[in-house]
Amino acid sequence: MNETVPLTERPAPAPAKPRLTTSAMIASLAAEGQRTRPAPFGHALAKLAQNRLEIVGLTADLAKYTDLHIFAQAFPDRFYQMGMAEQLLMSAAAGMAREGFLPFATTYAVFAARRAYDFICMQIAEANLPVKIVCGLPGLTSGYGPSHQATEDLAIFRGLPNMVIVDPCDVVDIEGAVPAIADHPGPVYMRLLRGSVPVVLDEYEYRFVLGRAALLCDGADVLIISSGFMTMRALEAAKALRADRIDAAVLHSPTIKPLDEAAILREAARPGRLVVVAENHSVIGGLGEAVASLLMRSGVHPVFRQIGLPDEFLAAGALPTLHDRYGISTSAIVAQVKEWLA
């Protein structure tokens, strides 16, 4: 019931907490003070295109939001603005590839995976054409809610024959992946981190090789297999877990399909370790289930856990809030691993 409280007796307002607002499409995943570089995909593509004259760039009204504008500025006559029409974007990219060009087609992951799927399937994948589909806002990297959160993109594309899938972690990964996927003779779907992208993997003597996973740090208690920016989080979690005398290994698997089965089996078969897959994707159909089925098929049966997004349509809001809520922040990884090892 509403009881009237005299003004003078009302408690003083609590000190204002910083209000986290909805994370925009340009939200960066970089922590404060973290090293970053701007638009690594756009710069890497523009650099590669200097010598690869067959490269063309196409987008569906999202050049600025997928960093393709860097390429467009460098090579305006090789840039094709297809308008807000993703089905056309993919069909036209297929047509360009049929004429001998190497198209990089960009949009958001939701629009490629959901709206343009049949066009990618029939005109790109079935024909095994070298179209490189590079998509912003993979998984939970936007606070705009389900319309922009591609929480099931990997599940959708994993089922597609011929499609290679790449989920890079940082600038180092993106700069290595762009020439590597250009050299691959078939279609590729690459998840994009855009804007101010963290630089992380240069500290790990790492270089991107298509189809290869890399052990970034070793540890005896838990193996975290991860892709995308979750590898950055896994590395942070490994450092934090060390303070609790938990020894964590991190196996970065930026190629989701084909999986580096040998590396995953080699690491997962080491006795005495909890195996955790951490991914910026629904727990259904992504890296976690890919690894689980590999382990089952191969008779490797460690204690296995998944860190990923729940099978739900997710909320809108600020990314730090959402990453905590859905269990993919660094602190959430640490907490889950500690609980599983307790």
Place this chain on the structure above:
Amino acid sequence: MTDAARSNTSLAERAYRIRRNALRMGEVQGQGYVGQALGVADMLAVAYFHALRYRAADPAWDGRDRFLLSVGHYAIALYAALIEAGIIPEDELESYGSDDSRLPMSGMTGHTPGVEISGGSLGQGLGVAVGMCLGLKRKASDAFVYNLLSDGELNEGSTWEAAMSAAHWRLDNLIALVDVNNQQADGASSGVLGFEPLAARWEAFGWHAQRVDGNDIPALVAAFNTARSLDEPKPRVLICDTLMGRGVPFLETRDKAHFIRVDADEWTKALHALDAGRTA
């Protein structure tokens, strides 16, 4: 056209032979989209024996005009034309729709010489054509890209995305062919989803549109000539009204559906009826 010998045979005779090839393939399977094939045979005769530039012995020749069949179920018609053009050997006709045949019932990429794309998931061909036209312009090629669509396929919104884009990019090397037979899976196309006024719609999208009787060879020749020689920086469309079953009178008048029913004993009768109407 690059093979001079082709011109010694009339287009009507070509159309007759395309129809005959299609009926023979239908007979092999005991089924097939022969109604559509009979309907578009005149369009294909004019396309392959008057308009298109290609080399029968080298179907992937880079200087060829591209012919994209987005209506995959019309593959029987396209195979019939490709056989007549000498791109597919005639004896392969017997394999139509059989296991491991190069002539699957719905046209598939990589299976058949002269079949450029996988059709069948309707509304995709025109978008691929836009990309090929952009690519050909980058290569400074003077080749044309043809895309055979159907009236039912115009239900697909992606066709109109592509139509808008083709005009935006001033693709004067793109020629769309719309087969208007007014039949689709659930009935008359005009009843499933009204599409008229068709020429005005394409014109509103920035295209040069012509509407012709798709079973009138001289009219088709004139329309193809206009489309190829037009001096306007626009994509071009030929809207072709056709009659399903054309050339076989008892099929022309049969109740129309997506499929025209042909009973087992009627294939031979159909071939005889076609032969009886041969005009060459």
